[in-house]
Amino acid sequence: MSENLDKSHINEAGESKPDSEQGLEGALERSDEALQKKVKSDSPSPQRVGRPHSSPPRLVTVEELLETAKGVTNMALAHEIVVNGDFRINAVELAEGSLEKRVKEIVHKAFWDCLSVQLSEDPPTYDHAIKLVGEIKETLLSFLLPGHTRLRDQITEVLDLDLIKQEAENGALDIAKLAEFIIGMMGTLCAPARDEEVKKLKDIKEIVPLFRAIFSVLDLMKVDMANFAITSIRPHLMQQSVEYERKKFQEVLEKQPNSLDFVTQWLEEASNDLLTQKYKHALPAGGGAAGSGDAAVLSPASVQNYAYLKLLKWDHFRRPFPETVLMDQSRFQELQLQLEQLVILGSVLLVTLSTAAPGISGHADFAEKLKMTVKILLTDMRLPSFRLEDALTSIGEKVCLEVSGCLSLCGSPPFSINKEAALKGQVQALASPDDPIRRIVESRVFTFLETHLASGHQKLLPTVPGGLGPIQKELEEVAVKFVRLVNYNKMVFCPYYDAILGKLLLRS
Secondary structure (H helix, E strand, C coil): CCHHHHHHHHHHHHHCCCCCCCCHHHHHHHHHHHHHHHHHHCCCCCCCCCCCCCCCCCCCCHHHHHHHHHHHHHHHHHHHHHHCCCCCCCCCCCCCCCHHHHHHHHHHHHHHHHHHHHHHCCCCCCHHHHHHHHHHHHHHHHCCCCCCHHHHHHHHHHCCHHHHHHHHHCCCCCHHHHHHHHHHHHHHHCCHHHHHHHHHHCCCCCHHHHHHHHHHHHHHHHHHHHHHHHHHHHHHHHHHHHHHHHHHHHHHHHHCCCCCHHHHHHHHHHHHHHHHHHHHHHCCCCCCCCCCCCCCCCCHHHHHHHHHHHHHHCCCCCCCCCHHHHHHHHHHHHHHHHHHHHHHHHHHHHHHHHHCCHHHHCCHHHHHHHHHHHHHHCHHHHCCCCCHHHHHHHHHHHHHHHHHHHHHHHCCCCCCHHHHHHHHHHHHHCCCCCCHHHHHHHHHHHHHHHHHHHCCCCCCCCCCCCCCHHHHHHHHHHHHHHHHHHHHHHHHHHHHHHHHHHHHHHHC
């Protein structure tokens, strides 16, 4: 393997996507939260939804609990790497003014001051400096791939600590030359994102500040290499992760036999909802008996699909989340929020383009500009302080200004006061979940997701329902994330779902 080719592989770490909001710490925190929820769920609470007891509760030892926590943590990390294509390990940054940061600064200052004193002695003492060179050597060697034979030989030869000690004892050590070699090797091994930082090292002439800067850049390179390793193992981990997660969940299930209670409740609700819908559709116009004997027959696949769609309208504050998807609860919450924003966005665009003059509604540039304007005004929708009514009031005003401006540019008659008032009223009415336009848009959005989910692993997306054309791109992006997440979870937990649905559907 050529070293240039290896260099390009290493550089991939620096070309990755922006930092994921759910990094390593997030994965561990979610696994801990999931475990805490399971522990708390066994104790009664007046605010909890009643737990269906499929098996009697039992006491667990501290050792069993810790072992379970370890299994959940490992499973969460593997799941995060496989499901989240943007997963990255981030450099640890201590909070400004925190005790940890102050202690770290004091210790580091003491160390570098000691090094400065040693190097300023006559003759200089290199004990600390040699130790630093040894640490740098081990770090550089850790960055090498198996094919980096020549680079490994160079590092081992130039950073030979025994030889460096002899040179120091004989007053022949050229510490600046060693630093130059180290910087050159860092430039060879670093990701493109670090090229500028490595280049700046050459401008530092004093030894102590130079070594401090070298270690700072090496820390960043360690993070890059870790993320490169994750990128490299993801395809291999994907092949093993389904069996691994299923095995880990089974271990949790053996220690906590009631770990499928909420899943059972979730699937049972989905099947009951579908049965109710099918019975209604099977009734003739007169309201008599069902017209077809098998009109209410459900398939396990349709129940699972509908159950996953229900997660996109879940009340996360009042209802416990199904155990099998606990690690993805934050993802489903994020998808739920994105869909809520899309429904409002699509509703505003549908109302505006329907009310505006035909010449404007068919103007692609105007529709795109209007969409971006409304999206900006809905950006804060994820914040607790966000009030949809206030936002829609501002959106109504802005939409009317945009329509009036476009009409003026097109030479069309101006927007009348009555039409402007009607449009503002329709936009403000979208704050209610029962608004007819909003309900139509939401129904079509979920129909699109349901169709895409039912289409299996087909690469072609289904046709976007009428009226959703302006938000087609955003809707398809959400649909792809949703279906990928659901299909992976199905692969992992299908034996448990099949067993539960086998009993539920047999009863129905």
